[in-house]
Amino acid sequence: MTHDISRRDAMLAAAAALAATAAGGARAQGGPIVIKFSHVVAPDTPKGNGAQRFKELAEERSKGRVKVEVYPNSQLYKDKEEMEALQLGSVQMLAPSLAKFGPLGVKEYEVFDLPFIFKDQAAFRAVTDGPVGADLFHKLESKGIRGMAYWDNGFHIMSANRPLHHVADFKGLKMRIQSSKVLDAQMRALGAIPQVMAFSELYQALQSGVVDGTEGVPSNFWTQKIYEVQKHMTLSYHGHLAYAVIVNKKFWDGLPEDLRTILDGCVKDATTYANALAASENAMALDKIRASGKTTVYALTPAETDEWKRALMPVHHEMAARVGQPTIDAVYKAAGFVPPK
Numbered sequence: 629m630t631h632d633i634s635r636r637d638a639m640l641a642a643a644a645a646l647a648a649t650a651a652g653g654a655r656a657q658g659g660p661i662v663i664k665f666s667h668v669v670a671p672d673t674p675k676g677n678g679a680q681r682f683k684e685l686a687e688e689r690s691k692g693r694v695k696v697e698v699y700p701n702s703q704l705y706k707d708k709e710e711m712e713a714l715q716l717g718s719v720q721m722l723a724p725s726l727a728k729f730g731p732l733g734v735k736e737y738e739v740f741d742l743p744f745i746f747k748d749q750a751a752f753r754a755v756t757d758g759p760v761g762a763d764l765f766h767k768l769e770s771k772g773i774r775g776m777a778y779w780d781n782g783f784h785i786m787s788a789n790r791p792l793h794h795v796a797d798f799k800g801l802k803m804r805i806q807s808s809k810v811l812d813a814q815m816r817a818l819g820a821i822p823q824v825m826a827f828s829e830l831y832q833a834l835q836s837g838v839v840d841g842t843e844g845v846p847s848n849f850w851t852q853k854i855y856e857v858q859k860h861m862t863l864s865y866h867g868h869l870a871y872a873v874i875v876n877k878k879f880w881d882g883l884p885e886d887l888r889t890i891l892d893g894c895v896k897d898a899t900t901y902a903n904a905l906a907a908s909e910n911a912m913a914l915d916k917i918r919a920s921g922k923t924t925v926y927a928l929t930p931a932e933t934d935e936w937k938r939a940l941m942p943v944h945h946e947m948a949a950r951v952g953q954p955t956i957d958a959v960y961k962a963a964g965f966v967p968p969k
């Protein structure tokens with residue numbers, strides 16, 4: 629009997645703890661509010677450094693009322709699982725790549741993956757800092773998520789064990805992609821076979837030949853040691869990598885108002901910091917990859933870039949039904965992108 633009661637009490641306590649976690653983050657008795665910030669990349673990347681800066685600012689400015697635990701490198705969850713964990717309240721904050729929001733049911737985010745849509749980082753920021761960025765965050769609310777900021781991480785390059793100069797070079801290559809249908813269409817348009825895979829599985833998949841190549845940014849190629857398992861890299865800058873810093877909405881709404889104001893300010897300042905790092909960290913990573921001598925780094929000629937663009941522009945039309953033409957038009961306008969006739 630005693631045993632039954634204590635077991636029932638333990639179950640009730642566990643259920644209550646789960647509910648409290650979902651509603652308000654893990655708060656130790658009388659202790660600080662704990663924010664678990666999970667991400668999939670290395671600490672020494674623009675996102676890793678941005679998360680760390682947020683932690684420092686939040687703990688200092690809240691005067692210890694908040695404790696931020698940063699979990700890098702998919703230590704807690706992989707790509708898909710971290711989204712689910714956020715919605716369940718098992719973690720409070722994430723910064724997933726914008727290419728990973730489609731499976732949540734917000735397909736409009738895949739507009740950011742349209743090939744060659746951003747000519748530079750200013751064009752990307754013109755989109756995220758304006759009404760399109762705000763509208764996309766609004767769409768997350770029905771998923772129990774609040775969007776807080778967009779973090780930039782520069783432009784994608786391609787890699788494989790064969791040189792990738794011309795579109796024909798992609799023929800038959802199994803290319804790892806993030807979970808975006810636009811990226812899937814992009815690889816197919818190049819003649820490759822796309823394969824969705826969690827970021828944490830990439831190195832091994834390339835090493836074992838499960839996939840032949842990938843796209844990514846230099847800071848990730850360096851910190852994940854992709855240069856060890858890819859003989860050739862091409863500076864194609866065909867795509868862009870960016871993140872949305874997001875928080876469990878129920879957790880956020882349950883915080884005292886003054887703390888929300890403090891944390892909003894911390895995210896804002898961490899955003900400035902992370903965005904300022906992106907270009908320099910990617911340039912440094914590329915230098916280190918070159919210096920490793922393990923892979924060739926090839927810059928496309930203007931004629932080759934045109935060839936890639938001709939192959940990839942049809943993806944914009946093909947994906948309009950999925951992403952939504954109004955979203956595409958709004959992004960074109962804000963980014964100053966003029967589709968070729």
Ligand code: SIN
Pocket residue numbers: 668669675724725806826827843844848869
């Ligand atoms: C990231 O930078 O968060 C990972 C991107 C990827 O999955 O390729």
